[in-house]
Amino acid sequence: NAGVTQTPKFQVLKTGQSMTLQCAQDMNHEYMSWYRQDPGMGLRLIHYSVGAGITDQGEVPNGYNVSRSTTEDFPLRLLSAAPSQTSVYFCASSYSIQGWVTEAFFGQGTRLTVV
Amino acid sequence: GENVEQHPSTLSVQEGDSAVIKCTYSDSASNYFPWYKQELGKRPQLIIDIRSNVGEKKDQRIAVTLNKTAKHFSLHITETQPEDSAVYFCAAPVRPGSQGNLIFGKGTKLSVKP
Secondary structure, X not given: OOOEEEEOOEEEEOOOOXXXXXXXXXXXXXXXXXXXXXXXXXXXXXXXXXXXXXXXXXXXOOOXXXXXXXXXXXXXXXXXXXXXXXXXXXXXXXXXXXXEEOOOEEOOOEEEEEO | OOOEEEEOOEEEEEOOOOEEEEEEEOOOOOOEEEEEEEOOOOOOEEEEEEEOOOOEEEEOOEEEXXXXXXXXXXXXXXXXXXXXXXXXEEEEEOOOOXXXXXXXXXXXXXXXXX
């Protein structure tokens, strides 16, 4: 049981490049979310999903796309990287029991630098 | 959608003192309020959570209280220790129907001085 796995752990991109941050969970969780963390800004929600085939925009979705073709995977795509997207990115997953949601588990994070 | 405000942004206490962090939320339909602790360079981890059907929950030195009428909830840490030093985040569901997708406050950096 690996939990929530994010790849890569570190990445440097040039402005204008595109890339995909991978997130996979093996706990059969229905909820998955992507966050970015910048100093003094806390964790800001980028996109989220309540199940396979369903995604929605969070607080800061511009410049990012997501898809949820399976329960396990929730990749985050940067369409054309900009220096403002330099950040630490976290993926999280959680589930519900009898209508009550439970703990969100976080991946180890991806530190992205755009130059 | 939901909006979560957290105060204070920094908090410094002496070892053994109590610490209180407060959060407010905007959506009266929210029913789940977790608190996360993040140590430097690590991922956030849940320390305690509360559901809307209770007003208070305790786990050893940590407690959370919820006031649904006023739409605020608070984290209480008693007998603080240096290892409690970290950034603490409160959260609430982004919207009804997405209770497992959370909106976070901006965080409180707690420093416990020996």
